[in-house]
Amino acid sequence: MLANIFGSVCTIDLKIDTEEGRKFSFLRRDKKSDKCPVFSDGEDINGVAIISLKPGKKIEHYGIKLELIGQINMLNDKSNSYDFFAISKDLEPSGLLMESKQFKWKFSSVDKPHESYFGANVQLRYFIRLNIIKGYSGNIQKEIDFIVQNICIPPEINNTIKMEVGIEDCLHIEFEYDKSKYHLKDVVVGKVYFLLVRIKIKHMELDIIKMETTGVGKNYNTETETISKYEIMDGSPTKSECIPVRLYLNAFDLTPTYKNIQNKFSVKYYINLIIVDEDERRYFKKQEIFLWRKKLG
Structure with a gap:
């Protein structure tokens, strides 16, 4: 009903101004959506809203507002949305258009602390909403999205990762990675040492695993996704052999790490070292890593 009223009375065009050189990115991971402009924390956002009345039509309203909203949506529960941030501007007092x-x-120096995120079960989005308030007859609204990406300061402490994996009298390996915190275009560099090998190994791979958690209590949900499988060794090694590791993160669709955003969701990443023997038995060791954005894009 509202769509018919909206279409028969007016059309709304809502635009965000973008200067030359402004980055754009896909709104969703499937890259089938439109590209949206990318902003960072503290940047101004400005644009234009155009309300075009059909000939001979008029609109009685209780005010026209423009809102900038940061919102978290649980995709498996459309009714469960949470506005963690909202500011509004009055464009027109109540009356007759x-x-x-x-x-x-224009929204000046807008705080945008969280990056946009579009995952399996949760979405963190920023958008501009034009709202023509109609009271009991229902509001007329138009929304336009933009994306937030924030540059992080490089971590002061970035320890190496060193761990051991052992199966008594069968296999003993040590592996290390050069650090535990990586930017999204970084390279994972490491080594795997075989101290004892008494099983026939078929191959060894390095996986990147993404773990998205949402909700609390009965509504708690975890979605695990293997982002990449990278084979670093084919065939069985000998004792004292050292296998180098070099994995370029830029080749994968990664986001920064999200830690308990508004008590609604988290996103963590892990490096998983997997050894498969000739009987298809799998031995693995998983280690969490922290991902951050070095530059926009």
Whole structure:
């Protein structure tokens, strides 16, 4: 009903101004959606809203507002959305709109602490909403999304990862990675040492695993996704052999680590070293890593 009223009375065009050189990115991971402009924390956002009345039409309203909203949506529960951030501007007081109007708007130095995120079960989005308040007859709204990506300061402490994996009298390996915190275009560099090998190994691989957790209590849910499988050794090694590791993160679809965002969700990443023997038995060791964004894009 609202769509019919909206279409028969007016059309709304909502635009965000983008200067030359502004980055754009896909709104969703499937890259089938439109590209949206990318902003960072503290940047101004400005644009224009155009309300075009159909000939001979008018709109009685209780005010026209523009809102900038940061919202977390649980995709498996459409009714469960949470606005963690919202600011609004009054564009027009209540009255009668008799002709088409254009409104230029600006939100200055906007705090945008969390990056946009589009996952398996949760979505963190930022958008501009134009709201023509109609009272009991229902509001007329138009929304346009933008994306937030934030540059992080390089971590002061970035320890190496060193661990051992052992099966009594069968296999004993040590492996190390050069650090535990990586930017999204970084390279994982490491080594795997075989101290004892008494099983026939078929191959060894390094996986990147993403773990998305949402909700609490009965609504707690974990979604695990293997982002990449990278074979680093084919065939059985000999005792004292050292296998180098070099994995370029830029080749994969990764996001920064999200730690308990608004008590709604977290996203963690792990490096999983997997050894498969000739009987298809699998031995693995998983280690959490922290991912951060070095530059926009």
